[in-house]
Amino acid sequence: MKLFTELYVELDQTNKTNEKVEAMKFYFEHATKHDSAWALYFLSGRKPRQIVPSKLLRQWGLEMSGIPEWLYAESRDTVGDGAETIALLLPNITDVDQTPLHTLVEDQLLPLRGSDEETQKTAVTEAWSRMNYSQRLVYNKLITGAFRVGVSQLLVIRALSQLSELPTDVIAHRLMGEWTPSPEFFEKLLSPELDSDETPIARPYPFHLAHQIDFLPEDLGKISDWQAEWKWDGIRAQVIKRQDEVFIWSRGEDLMTERFPEIQEAAYVLPNGTVLDGELLPWRYGRVLPFTEMQRRIGRKNLSPKILSEVPVILQCYDLLEYEGRDIRSFEFATRREFLEKVLSELPAASREVFRITESVQAADWAHLAAHREKSRELGVEGFMLKHRGSPYRVGRHRGDWWKWKIDPLTVDAVLIYAQKGSGKRSNLFTDYTFGVWKDDELVPFAKAYSGLNDAEIRKVDRFVRDNTIEAFGPVRSVKAELVFELAFEAIQRSTRHRSGVAVRFPRISRWREDKRPEDADSLQTVFEMLDAYQTAAK
Amino acid sequence: MCMKRGSLISLTARGLYCKRGDFYIDPWRPVDRAILTHSHSDHAYRGNKSYLVVKDGEELARIRLDEDALIKTQPYGKKLDIDGVKVSFHPAGHILGSSQVRVEFQGEVWVISGDYKLTPDPTCAPFEPIKCNYFITEATFGLPIYKWTPPEQVFGEINDWWRRNQDRGKASVIFAYSLGKAQRVLNGVDGTIGPIYTHGAVERITNAYRRAGVPIHKTTYAGSVTNRKEFAGSLIVGPPSAQASTWLRRFGSISTGFASGWMMVRGARRQRAIDRGFVLSDHADWPELQTAIRATQAETVYVTHGFAPEMVRWLNENAMNAVPLKTHFVGDDAPELLDEESEGAV
Numbered sequence: 030m031k032l033f034t035e036l037y038v039e040l041d042q043t044n045k046t047n048e049k050v051e052a053m054k055f056y057f058e059h060a061t062k063h064d065s066a067w068a069l070y071f072l073s074g075r076k077p078r079q080i081v082p083s084k085l086l087r088q089w090g091l092e093m094s095g096i097p098e099w100l101y102a103e104s105r106d107t108v109g110d111g112a113e114t115i116a117l118l119l120p121n122i123t124d125v126d127q128t129p130l131h132t133l134v135e136d137q138l139l140p141l142r143g144s145d146e147e148t149q150k151t152a153v154t155e156a157w158s159r160m161n162y163s164q165r166l167v168y169n170k171l172i173t174g175a176f177r178v179g180v181s182q183l184l185v186i187r188a189l190s191q192l193s194e195l196p197t198d199v200i201a202h203r204l205m206g207e208w209t210p211s212p213e214f215f216e217k218l219l220s221p222e223l224d225s226d227e228t229p230i231a232r233p234y235p236f237h238l239a240h241q242i243d244f245l246p247e248d249l250g251k252i253s254d255w256q257a258e259w260k261w262d263g264i265r266a267q268v269i270k271r272q273d274e275v276f277i278w279s280r281g282e283d284l285m286t287e288r289f290p291e292i293q294e295a296a297y298v299l300p301n302g303t304v305l306d307g308e309l310l311p312w313r314y315g316r317v318l319p320f321t322e323m324q325r326r327i328g329r330k331n332l333s334p335k336i337l338s339e340v341p342v343i344l345q346c347y348d349l350l351e352y353e354g355r356d357i358r359s360f361e362f363a364t365r366r367e368f369l370e371k372v373l374s375e376l377p378a379a380s381r382e383v384f385r386i387t388e389s390v391q392a393a394d395w396a397h398l399a400a401h402r403e404k405s406r407e408l409g410v411e412g413f414m415l416k417h418r419g420s421p422y423r424v425g426r427h428r429g430d431w432w433k434w435k436i437d438p439l440t441v442d443a444v445l446i447y448a449q450k451g452s453g454k455r456s457n458l459f460t461d462y463t464f465g466v467w468k469d470d471e472l473v474p475f476a477k478a479y480s481g482l483n484d485a486e487i488r489k490v491d492r493f494v495r496d497n498t499i500e501a502f503g504p505v506r507s508v509k510a511e512l513v514f515e516l517a518f519e520a521i522q523r524s525t526r527h528r529s530g531v532a533v534r535f536p537r538i539s540r541w542r543e544d545k546r547p548e549d550a551d552s553l554q555t556v557f558e559m560l561d562a563y564q565t566a567a568k
Numbered sequence: 569m570c571m572k573r574g575s576l577i578s579l580t581a582r583g584l585y586c587k588r589g590d591f592y593i594d595p596w597r598p599v600d601r602a603i604l605t606h607s608h609s610d611h612a613y614r615g616n617k618s619y620l621v622v623k624d625g626e627e628l629a630r631i632r633l634d635e636d637a638l639i640k641t642q643p644y645g646k647k648l649d650i651d652g653v654k655v656s657f658h659p660a661g662h663i664l665g666s667s668q669v670r671v672e673f674q675g676e677v678w679v680i681s682g683d684y685k686l687t688p689d690p691t692c693a694p695f696e697p698i699k700c701n702y703f704i705t706e707a708t709f710g711l712p713i714y715k716w717t718p719p720e721q722v723f724g725e726i727n728d729w730w731r732r733n734q735d736r737g738k739a740s741v742i743f744a745y746s747l748g749k750a751q752r753v754l755n756g757v758d759g760t761i762g763p764i765y766t767h768g769a770v771e772r773i774t775n776a777y778r779r780a781g782v783p784i785h786k787t788t789y790a791g792s793v794t795n796r797k798e799f800a801g802s803l804i805v806g807p808p809s810a811q812a813s814t815w816l817r818r819f820g821s822i823s824t825g826f827a828s829g830w831m832m833v834r835g836a837r838r839q840r841a842i843d844r845g846f847v848l849s850d851h852a853d854w855p856e857l858q859t860a861i862r863a864t865q866a867e868t869v870y871v872t873h874g875f876a877p878e879m880v881r882w883l884n885e886n887a888m889n890a891v892p893l894k895t896h897f898v899g900d901d902a903p904e905l906l907d908e909e910s911e912g913a914v
Contacts, residue, residue: 041834043843048823096712097885103878104713109835117713117832123721456835484839
């Protein structure tokens with residue numbers, strides 16, 4: 030794992046994408062195919078489930094380093110990461126472990142799952158005592174199932190493409206879906222032959238993603254060149270029907286077929302060689318249900334008939350990627366849409382209820398389209414997707430052909446009342462905030478938010494928290510009510526689980542209202558008025 | 569915080585005070601007589617009527633304090649009698665001219681250690697353990713996660729990084745505190761790899777180090793370079809505050825590094841958005857703090873700045889009498905200090 034650890038350290042250290050690509054190329058050129066396959070497995074965000082619980086790892090780490098629990102907790106708060114803290118606390122050694130990555134994973138890590146505690150402890154402490162700090166860090170991350178490295182799939186693909194001289198789209202497609210990290214797989218991945226027969230029938234296509242439009246839509250040109258669709262907030266998915274089998278993939282490449290039996294059922298009548306791109310949505314009485322309903326359903330291990338009838342799911346179909354067994358991603362969007370309409374119209378009525386073609390919203394000009402957009406909240410959507418009629422279905426996130434045109438968020442001015450240290454990059458700073466709004470003369474917690482401030486602002490708030498702490502409850506500090514922030518969010522709902530009585534979706538800090546005093550912040554009453562207005566609109 | 573009433577050293581609103589001798593050590597508000605442990609800005613405030621510093625630190629004090637400051641000096645180890653109180657400076661190993669201040673009256677000994685480290689450092693005199701009754705220690709890195717890598721290994725990493733950047737035609741820009749750390753870097757790197765350039769703030773202090781006899785590779789003030797192509801493949805040393813400035817633009821294609829004890833933790837490094845972190849500190853790490861504290865055999869240890877509460881609890885749990893002390897010293901993580909470091913720019 031020497032080479033792999035060096036790769037990890039290098040990827041972790043630099044922010045420059047070119048250096049990351051160079052480092053990966055260097056790794057793949059020097060590592061064996063078997064090790065490369067595992068490295069690729071980890072780099073593309075796949076990881077084995079947790080093998081040893083973090084709690085046990087911590088316990089053994091403390092025994093080995095002679096540190097009391099409270100001092101570990103303080104250290105952990107500063108480091109912001111348990112696996113890293115343990116790696117730092119263990120006695121220093123300068124030796125380097127030379128075990129190949131695939132041996133480590135296949136012979137030493139994976140077999141430990143489910144073995145008894147004593148065996149696990151012996152194996153882990155033995156491994157620690159032959160590894161240096163960086164290797165222990167990687168090892169701890171792998172064994173707790175928390176391995177993550179700062180490269181996007183696109184960069185990994187770029188490195189492999191440069192190495193093999195194959196187009197990035199080919200690599201991206203070959204990496205989709207489930208695969209086994211074996212030397213054979215790695216060899217096939219980089220092989221110059223484009224043999225489509227070998228494509229596993231479950232393999233999905235890479236998703237085409239869009240950026241939020243950051244200019245006026247008028248600047249996109251003639252409206253007739255564009256199709257406007259409602260932007261739904263559900264689970265983006267690909268539904269595959271090949272050789273009489275159905276596969277449902279999420280954008281995060283999770284195979285979700287079993288979780289959506291109604292979709293699976295309806296998909297069996299799709300012609301073989303069909304791949305749909307769309308959004309899974311909880312849907313009842315002809316409209317979308319709140320996303321929390323979907324979360325309620327996803328959270329279940331077993332889907333009871335009750336939950337299936339309470340939260341039925343449909344697919345808003347956006348696009349057709351494979352038609353009659355042929356990859357049609359390079360066709361114009363308008364043509365793909367025609368094929369999509371054709372495929373769906375030929376389905377029996379029951380399946381058409383489940384596979385609903387997404388509406389193409391018509392407007393004479395951009396101003397009229399903007400007026401339609403005002404109905405977004407009422408319809409339970411986030412705004413529009415704008416797609417160029419001549420665009421191919423691309424790989425990954427691109428500017429130009431597809432744009433998100435989301436509605437402006439709801440906002441509330443709230444007061445910072447609690448702060449907690451962040452994790453990872455923000456581990457030594459107070460970056461996790463809880464905000465309150467006024468109820469009579471008391472501030473009640475209203476929302477938590479982590480993002481939205483720049484680094485300089487984060488440091489300023491951090492300083493404020495340190496200088497104005499009233500009380501500390503474990504890692505949480507209550508602070509003097511002084512700083513006011515504008516919070517933006519997408520939706521608001523009643524909630525019995527929150528003290529304020531409301532829950533908001535995607536809260537984030539939109540700006541620091543340094544011009545406002547805490548008494549100028551919004552009240553809970555204002556928030557409830559917003560809730561009423563929002564719900565009336567929804568009816 | 570809770571020093572005994574009427575004890576030889578007490579904590580006042582202006583700083584650590586010796587009433588018997590009527591002098592302050594590293595005061596943070598103007599006083600008549602200030603004794604300084606070293607010239608970092610959180611210890612050496614301007615505006616005092618007179619200063620006493622160790623001889624080795626005189627020139628640095630002159631650079632950092634007001635131009636017309638009244639500065640008296642005293643060599644390491646020599647005892648000065650101030651109204652019956654014996655005061656002496658002893659090396660702290662932190663930076664050039666850094667001292668622990670030993671204060672003795674009628675057999676009671678206090679040591680105010682300022683900032684210190686035990687790791688060998690060729691740019692300053694090594695830390696000297698002193699037996700005392702009361703020891704005031706810093707705890708900038710007072711958590712067991714902080715355990716320094718041997719400096720020769722760190723310099724190996726810096727050299728490798730520099731060579732690799734050179735192969736790619738890039739300049740290597742390393743950020744280091746302009747007083748102390750920068751000179752340690754300039755002393756420790758392999759000067760045969762390529763030319764070395766400095767930021768104005770660094771160059772001025774580096775010259776003071778040279779005059780004090782510290783061996784440092786040849787450097788050129790980056791501002792004096794007219795042909796910018798010269799920077800490719802070179803090493804450039806600047807203060808941390810220069811990271812966010814336009815100063816960097818002139819160097820063309822660069823890789824950035826930061827030399828600090830904080831680089832031990834990945835989160836701290838990523839937050840700085842630099843390419844490489846090098847664990848190089850002028851403070852004691854966790855094991856060094858334990859060693860230094862034990863060597864004093866002090867009956868009471870006062871712990872200030874950094875992870876003081878954690879260190880106090882640890883010491884108390886390990887049969888030592890420790891008390892937290894709230895000073896205005898910050899160690900070297902404070903943004904104020906980073907900003908200050910850029911003031912010396914030529």
